[in-house]
Amino acid sequence: MTSIPEILKGDRLAISRLLTEIENGTSEGKRTLNDLFPHTGKAHIVGITGAPGTGKSTLVNRLAYEYRHPSKDHPPLTVAVVAVDPTSPFSGGAVLGDRIRMRDVAGDPGIFIRSMASRGSLGGLAQTTAGLVQVFDAAGFEVILVETVGAGQAEVDIADLAHTTLVLEAPGMGDDVQTIKAGILEIADILVVNKFDRPGAKNTLRLLKNMLRQFDAEERNRLHHGQRTPFPDLPLPESEKNKACWDPPIMTTVATSGEGVSELMEGITKHRNFLLSSKQWTRKEGQRIKREVDTMLQQELLTRWRDSTSSTLYQRTLSKLIKREISPQRAVRLLLEGDQ
Amino acid sequence: MTSIPEILKGDRLAISRLLTEIENGTSEGKRTLNDLFPHTGKAHIVGITGAPGTGKSTLVNRLAYEYRHPSKDHPPLTVAVVAVDPTSPFSGGAVLGDRIRMRDVAGDPGIFIRSMASRGSLGGLAQTTAGLVQVFDAAGFEVILVETVGAGQAEVDIADLAHTTLVLEAPGMGDDVQTIKAGILEIADILVVNKFDRPGAKNTLRLLKNMLRQFDAEERNRLHHGQRTPFPDLPLPESEKNKACWDPPIMTTVATSGEGVSELMEGITKHRNFLLSSKQWTRKEGQRIKREVDTMLQQELLTRWRDSTSSTLYQRTLSKLIKREISPQRAVRLLLEGDQ
Numbered sequence: 001m002t003s004i005p006e007i008l009k010g011d012r013l014a015i016s017r018l019l020t021e022i023e024n025g026t027s028e029g030k031r032t033l034n035d036l037f038p039h040t041g042k043a044h045i046v047g048i049t050g051a052p053g054t055g056k057s058t059l060v061n062r063l064a065y066e067y068r069h070p071s072k073d074h075p076p077l078t079v080a081v082v083a084v085d086p087t088s089p090f091s092g093g094a095v096l097g098d099r100i101r102m103r104d105v106a107g108d109p110g111i112f113i114r115s116m117a118s119r120g121s122l123g124g125l126a127q128t129t130a131g132l133v134q135v136f137d138a139a140g141f142e143v144i145l146v147e148t149v150g151a152g153q154a155e156v157d158i159a160d161l162a163h164t165t166l167v168l169e170a171p172g173m174g175d176d177v178q179t180i181k182a183g184i185l186e187i188a189d190i191l192v193v194n195k196f197d198r199p200g201a202k203n204t205l206r207l208l209k210n211m212l213r214q215f216d217a218e219e220r221n222r223l224h225h226g227q228r229t230p231f232p233d234l235p236l237p238e239s240e241k242n243k244a245c246w247d248p249p250i251m252t253t254v255a256t257s258g259e260g261v262s263e264l265m266e267g268i269t270k271h272r273n274f275l276l277s278s279k280q281w282t283r284k285e286g287q288r289i290k291r292e293v294d295t296m297l298q299q300e301l302l303t304r305w306r307d308s309t310s311s312t313l314y315q316r317t318l319s320k321l322i323k324r325e326i327s328p329q330r331a332v333r334l335l336l337e338g339d340q
Numbered sequence: 341m342t343s344i345p346e347i348l349k350g351d352r353l354a355i356s357r358l359l360t361e362i363e364n365g366t367s368e369g370k371r372t373l374n375d376l377f378p379h380t381g382k383a384h385i386v387g388i389t390g391a392p393g394t395g396k397s398t399l400v401n402r403l404a405y406e407y408r409h410p411s412k413d414h415p416p417l418t419v420a421v422v423a424v425d426p427t428s429p430f431s432g433g434a435v436l437g438d439r440i441r442m443r444d445v446a447g448d449p450g451i452f453i454r455s456m457a458s459r460g461s462l463g464g465l466a467q468t469t470a471g472l473v474q475v476f477d478a479a480g481f482e483v484i485l486v487e488t489v490g491a492g493q494a495e496v497d498i499a500d501l502a503h504t505t506l507v508l509e510a511p512g513m514g515d516d517v518q519t520i521k522a523g524i525l526e527i528a529d530i531l532v533v534n535k536f537d538r539p540g541a542k543n544t545l546r547l548l549k550n551m552l553r554q555f556d557a558e559e560r561n562r563l564h565h566g567q568r569t570p571f572p573d574l575p576l577p578e579s580e581k582n583k584a585c586w587d588p589p590i591m592t593t594v595a596t597s598g599e600g601v602s603e604l605m606e607g608i609t610k611h612r613n614f615l616l617s618s619k620q621w622t623r624k625e626g627q628r629i630k631r632e633v634d635t636m637l638q639q640e641l642l643t644r645w646r647d648s649t650s651s652t653l654y655q656r657t658l659s660k661l662i663k664r665e666i667s668p669q670r671a672v673r674l675l676l677e678g679d680q
Contacts, residue, residue, distance in 0.1 A: 034669045038667065051392070289658070289668075301642060302638050317633075322622075331633050331636075332633065332637055
């Protein structure tokens with residue numbers, strides 16, 4: 001049994017255990033998440049994505065340190081790191097975990113690092129990540145950095161989950177049209193050229209600037225803040241046509257030396273303030289919760305249908321389908337309405 | 341109205357139009373797919389995946405050409421190419437399309453290339469890809485090459501769809517543990533080291549061989565051929581514990597010059613014959629159809645629920661949830677059972 005009060009006061013062992021429950025998809029984990037829900041909604045969720053080799057882990061490492069030891073006069077913030085790399089067992093996250101733990105944050109209760117090793121979890125990865133983030137949110141972590149490998153669906157998922165999405169590029173990774181992907185212009189709130197001390201860095205910067213210029217800001221807002229949900233026709237309760245625009249800046253860093261990282265942290269804070277003042281914080285939050293409920297609804301509907309259906313009917317129908325005796329639509333009709 | 345006979349006899353204009361319907365997710369497209377279903381199940385679906393920069397497009401180009409002009413004594417086969425890169429508008433596929441069209445296949449009715457530009461289609465991409473493949477299958481194309489960027493969910497999706505999955509690696513992309521991903525060992529039926537004329541190629545080859553050796557073949561079969569479905573407890577009608585194993589070979593190519601490509605084509609054919617003789621062809625096919633039906637079921641259940649629910653209840657519940665007055669589980673219960 002997970003104790004809610006222990007999580008809320010940030011007990012590390014209780015948090016660790018709960019994270020494992022959620023990664024394993026146990027019903028205990030789900031129940032606890034549900035109970036924690038009223039205590040969430042405060043953390044600033046920052047997604048960091050980019051191709052392998054752009055230096056995500058190192059930058060996340062530096063950013064976390066920066067939040068704990070800000071050079072200016074803001075107070076240090078507590079930071080949780082969720083590193084998700086579904087394709088690698090040597091997850092950048094794991095490496096990062098070791099590195100940070102050893103050098104900078106041994107014994108610092110204001111930082112918590114979790115790397116997820118799960119692979120091939122069939123669309124469940126996004127849900128698990130969201131669960132981990134909720135735990136850290138409820139436990140009172142002020143900033144949650146979510147590191148994920150940049151590609152296709154994973155990028156869309158992180159942009160859906162995070163308030164602020166950073167997309168990393170690096171010079172020298174073949175600066176052709178194939179490498180710098182268009183998807184980033186839809187999801188990036190801040191573009192970061194990391195490894196800026198490398199040859200070709202200025203080329204990469206110029207290329208990004210050109211791409212950004214071509215990309216109409218309004219189009220971007222439509223895509224980025226547009227509703228994607230199974231219920232497109234039902235408007236959000238608090239939906240409001242907010243025309244305030246955020247032009248994604250391009251920032252440059254050298255994560256290994258720390259150059260540009262405190263400026264990046266300020267850029268992230270600036271985006272947070274923009275979201276709050278333009279009411280987009282609430283709007284994004286509403287959309288996220290809506291998606292979550294829709295997913296839960298779909299799963300629950302399927303469970304209820306299964307409980308009321310004979311497995312013989314299911315198997316018989318499937319057999320006919322595989323033999324091409326019936327079409328898929330007919331199969332679904334048979335399953336939902338019985339033979340007619 | 342799409343004419344089924346036109347598709348079945350391979351009319352290019354009719355095929356093009358239908359592909360667009362499917363990409364746009366129209367009900368006309370869905371209806372036609374359903375009607376085409378009895379005519380599918382014959383094509384050999386080959387997935388090609390790998391990180392950007394491994395030379396996927398060039399290799400697919402060469403492979404397509406090779407199938408049309410085999411050097412040995414097999415007859416040429418008809419080929420369809422579906423290029424999916426959800427993150428790039430300069431899709432490798434688009435480039436490929438231009439290249440092939442111009443140089444090799446102008447006027448060749450035995451080849452058809454389609455590149456998908458769709459991005460951010462929220463999990464719908466896999467479904468759309470499967471739809472396009474079905475059209476080509478029904479239209480009589482004997483080999484369907486599906487090119488997709490290699491990362492996370494996209495890789496799992498392609499392995500689910502394809503009979504044979506090729507995973508591309510290339511030397512000089514940073515041959516460290518981060519680049520060669522563990523996921524590939526679960527999904528690759530054939531590993532290809534492309535750009536084998538580059539420095540470091542032999543290192544890449546050795547690294548891959550070592551990784552393969554460590555990866556137990558039985559574990560691989562369990563993962564690869566294991567059932568992943570919302571109905572894990574309902575066995576497949578024709579399920580059979582087939583212990584025949586396929587050890588994924590590592591092949592080397594230089595796609596730009598064509599070196600090794602005819603051997604690769606033979607390797608692909610060999611895998612096809614293995615699938616057919618070991619009955620795994622039927623098994624994979626059954627699993628794929630099962631997943632398809634499960635997805636359709638889930639969507640239909642949601643649609644039916646929506647039609648029977650007031651949007652006022654939905655919005656009121658969502659409002660309460662966003663204000664944290666209720667938990668997500670309670671929200672779902674309210675939506676499914678009304679206030680209690």
